[in-house]
Amino acid sequence: MDKLGRNYYLEIEVPGSQSLILPHQLPGGASPATFTIEFDITRNTLTSANVCQIRIFNLSKNNRNKIRKDDMDQSDLRTVLLRAGYGNSLSTIFSGTISRASSVREGVNFITTIESFDGGFAFVNDHTSLTFLKGASQETMLKTLGSSLTNVSLGAVGKFPGSLSRGAAVSGNTTQLLAEMSGGAFFIDNGKVHILGNDEVIEGPIPTINAAAGLLGTPVIENLQVTFDMIFEPRLLVGQKILLESSTADQGRQGVQGFNGTYKVISVKHRGMISPAVCGDAITTVGLSQWVGALTIVPQATQ
């Protein structure tokens, strides 16, 4: 895919029946960006919520007022969806719940800042009170909790062997229970809950990352994690498997093996600007986990 002509589709739920959509949608696919936006998105496989900050330049006063949200008002639940990419080829890079939205004037620009978190409603509000009888499998329990999350659908659930030798009762915040019962293997990404072991991955649309795919610089390995920057890559999924092919990272010190190979994507950070007027940067920082042994692809649940 040529990485030219950055474009986006931003849908913000506002009070009332209709969502605010930028750019204003035209028939026949995505429209060119009409408002400048900046975004900073962190998605990872941790059990905490993924977060996103979007800055929109120079919305009308009416739209600024519609979007506004106090962070103290947890009853005002509105969604935000950001799809981005190149030309008409857009991928969802964030889908979540708005936690705070406000507008300020900076110089000549009115800037609306939207902060949101993925699966926000579920993290804050979902509670579980369930009893599992002796013999219930660990996998069944995790699926039961995962599928009970509000506004979140069940994604991939890996192999979690074992069953209860005694009955079990669980009560509390559902996401905290999932984190505890899965041993920290659960995460919500783009409105889907995945529960994957260290050696389990989901299928992703980007099988290989190399210079041709937009790899920038030399990947760095620290604490068994590999990180690198690449030209904004919206299709990358957290939890997917990739093959890293760096022409420089493979040249380890004498006697030290390089670290090209197959990895699991454990974090994706998108930050950048998409604008009809300003060039700006758009970079994706990718974190990979090193796993000795084969990675198993886990199919996602069919909805």
Next chain:
Amino acid sequence: MNDNTSISLNTIPAEPTMSDLLNLLKREIFLDLNCHHLATIQSFDPSVQTVTATINYTKTSFVLNEGTGKQGSYKPVQSNYPLLVDVPVIVIGGGKGNITFPINQGDQCLVLFNDRNIDNWFQSGQVGPVASSRAHSFSDGIALVGLNSLNTSISGYDVSRAVFQNGTTKIGLAEILILITNSNGKSLGTILGNLTQALSSLMTALNTAFALPAAIGSPLDPAWSASVSTIVTAISQANTDLGGLLE
């Protein structure tokens, strides 16, 4: 205050201080931490001495007021805690001895939540690794049966004896004497006292009866008379001993 739905919350939006945050964190930890809960027995499996139990109060959650849609406010909603299953019961014992009780549905109990997972211990009774990392979980309860609310408080609580009671029969241990009573209220001490008294009277009557022929020229066998006297003395001693043991 009895209205548990009106939990006061400071809803004035303000930037919290570190102290506020730490207090909230402390409260959150307290709310998440299970130490012990009051519960009611729903069933008892005497073969493995486990119960299922329901916790005796409901959980308050704040959920969106559905009546006013997404822009509505949160309202407190009461919901039940999960049913506790396969909960081992504490049976008082030691060595090869134990005291068991007829545990029934409806009995009140205190459920103690162990610090760590008890699954492996429950299966084997051995020292070993825990089956999971859970801590203070609802799944690791241990029931202590015998807790009473005002509704089930024991009437006529005996403050001078240690009492082992089932229904209307009881054994009471005073500091010196033992009281054993049945449903009629008669004590074993009274019954045995009456018995020894009757035996003593019987022996006296027999002795008198057999002594009569001596008065009319047919002397009683001295050996028989001595035996009767010994038995009467023994009965008298037994009566005295029972009086020192039983009320």
